Amino acid sequence: MSESGERYVSAVTRPHIEPGRLFIGGQWRVAESKGRRDVVDPSTGTVITTVAEADAADLDAAVDAARGAFEGWARTPGRVRARILHRVADVIREREDELVAVESVDVGKPVTLSRAVDVATAAEEYEYYSALAQSVDGATRQIPVPSHAYTRREPLGVVGAITPFNFPLILSSSKIAPALAAGNTVVHKPAEDTPLSALLMAEILAEAGVPDGVVNVVTGGGAVGEALLRHPGVDKIAFTGSTRVGKLAAAVASQSLKPVTMELGGNAAQIVFEDADLDKAIGSVIKGFVFNTGQFCMGGPRLLVHRSLHDTVLEILSQAVAGVPLGDPFDPATVIGPMTAARHLENVETYVAIAREDGGRIVTGGERLELGGGYYYKPTVIAGLANDSRAVQEEIFGPVLTVQSFDTEDEAVELANSTAYGLASGLCTNDLARAHRVAARLQAGIVWVNDWAMLDPAVPFGGVKQSGYGREYGPEGLEPYTKVKSVVISLA
Template identity: 80%
Template sequence: MRSHREERVMTDSVSRPHIEPGKLFIGGEWAEAFAKGRRDITDPSTGQVITTVAEADAADVDAAVAAGRKAFGTWSQTSGRERARILHRVADVIRRREDELVAVESVDVGKPVSLCRAVDVATAAEIYEYYSGLAQTIQGATRHIPIPSHAYTRREPLGVVGAITPFNFPLILSSSKIAPALAAGNVMVHKPAEDTPLSALLMAEILAEAGVPDGVLNVVTGDGAVAGEALLRHPGIDKIAFTGSTKIGRYAAATAGEGLKPVTMELGGNAAQIVFEDADLDKAIGSAIKAFVFNTGQFCMGGPRLLVHRPLYDTVLEILAGAVAGVPVGDPFDPATVVGPMAAERHLAKVEEYVRIAKEQGGRIVTGGERLDLGGGYYYQPTVIAGLSDDSPVVQEEIFGPVLTVQPFDTEEEAVAMANGTPYGLAAGLQTTDLARAHRVAARLEAGIVWVNDWAMLDPAIPFGGVKQSGYGREYGPEVLESYTKVKSVVIAL
């Protein structure tokens, strides 16, 4: 997910697409589920069903794994240079079919089309482009040892990877797993979120068009408790790559662990952004707003907690009240919209419940705090809450919606303790013009990525991932390739 970009001005309009019922993609073919089940897919901006997709079960997962296993023998022996050519073509096709992807991702998740274009689709193309370059660099090393021998290591692909991705960034979070896995010579079975599977199906078509061989990518849509469970337990799966909530991630890791499968877990977050007394206040306020309204707050690396040096506290609240109230909320297909709906009714209900708790605990609603009635969609006002204590669940837990809590602090030591004072550790940020402080505080924040004087500065070359209850393993960068390869040592007697 990247938001640190100059916004691209849209000169064209994107209409809501007509989407044909979706099938499973197994072994390069589109197929109905064995049990013939279907799942409704809803447009979050209207609450209306827009299409259906196949509902996979264990038999479908078994077929997808078998197709992947069959393709692995050839794909794993394909040269890194050839894999690079194919992945680069994927990036080219994504850019050529940009409008389709924008429309599908927007209608599926409720994302504003401007966000889909400038962030989701553009980032997906860059991910494939980046890993096309790295596909040629995967190699072992010669080791000089006192034994009379020639010793070296090989980096080899793992085999069939099972990827389980969430609802909030379907296109980016699937690309961040598929691209490096394929670059390393693996094949994949992808189980997208049950609510937002449409871009996964379109990407299967795009990868096939770019020349990815049959069976290298297989997509099974359906319920996590059925298709996801089957993927976690399947003996033919060699690794699980999971992004989702901490609660489900804990279960997924334990289940995969029964089969001793290696796993990577990118889980929940509840990041704090610290505003020190020397911060550039205009930049700090802009960063704070972006950190909690980006993707309607459905962002594991969002910044729903703002910690402000006490002398600035009242001023910051006053500025936020006016600025946040003016953020455009509405139809995702209106290019002027910044905040769209929540992705599903249950996510909206969760936000409402947290705001209710905040009010019960004496929290002051600075702005927002209400559901919006816009065309039957799942809209909620961007909301700023002051006056909550550190132990409030609204502060401690991941809300995953457009809600910002603001708390004062008096010292740097207190600010760091407050920022680190939740079970999560995915992202963190600070606002300061003091370079020494920036380095000092960044080193003390318990997070996989720390941003200074902005938020969500991401690029495929920069690794990110969690500590504490936010998971383990890294996405992006060359580091992720370590998760998709195994090391073999070869020692030849001389």
């Protein structure tokens, strides 16, 4: 590891992430469980620190703390909640260097990405929902009987937030910020591989003035997540993760009729039409599949290119992709870091092997990069696969791009919609009418035109088909954290 890397590692081995402690009721508590879990630096394969493996008693304590804090937080005026959430955004920016350090060493994310995307976005999420906290309003309704009728939007209660390993800071903030804005309290279970920013954010939320018990953090593996899904004291589940686990989570939550929002897997297509600006299109294509080392549910791992451009695009990609800086995430020049865990690296290798068996041609990449014991895989472009290959149809979740050709607009849309997923999609064209026409036909929660991963807290995203249901971001992202009550007063 570089000297800068050593400095980042030292930044996360601090008392606020002391092994064995959980954040419950506004306090750092030693977990009742004696279980511990190692947290590994994916750039070296070495252990950074350990965290608690929470058990049922720990989870009960966290839910009790959230329930105890709920009434007071729910009755806190929206303007007061707004000020506190805005202060959270301020403290995130003040402690930017710490958050960058934690996110990069925990996830293997390049520091430039952690700073410009993850930390910046988390601050913007709290800032955006601080504004909406002041406008959680109902409406009056005109009815024919002599009465005064109106609706109220009220918080649900205790929200169980279960978040994934790839964007731990962003995807926890996208749940906690609207939940708090609406007046709910939260028990957060971060991913077992990447829990460190959740622990640091607990400290930041407290510093910003979030009252004790309003946000609680329990660390651990799948058993803790399942217990949170089943807990009778939890009123709603907000989940981001794989489609496989999401189906299990929805089934468990349904047993107690908990409302659930699910942001699940994706396998988006990037369509490059014959009239596209090729320089811009190539940049969008590369960003779409190497962003966050391909560990991005809204990534674009399937390239559909017009047949007239197919060979030209492959030639450009063979040179350009091999030149994308890959290596030490603590080097500011790095664009692609390691995979977050060894099992994710092995999963990518499995799919590339499947592609080879199915007749795929490796245009570039296709193998590990041996570097300092880390979990590195070279960005890979594969051509010549049939559409029914598992390497095309299934979510690889790594820096792998498959390339297919098409002849007509209808064929492009059919190929784009041919998988079980529907989280994101995109196209490159200079024809404005085509952009609108194709966007309307793509089965996805968000469609990007002439670029990739254009995200903002004001613009909702979410899945269709096997990519889940519910929306995050925008006013639409606040609604799942509220319930509507109608009040009708007789005037007779």
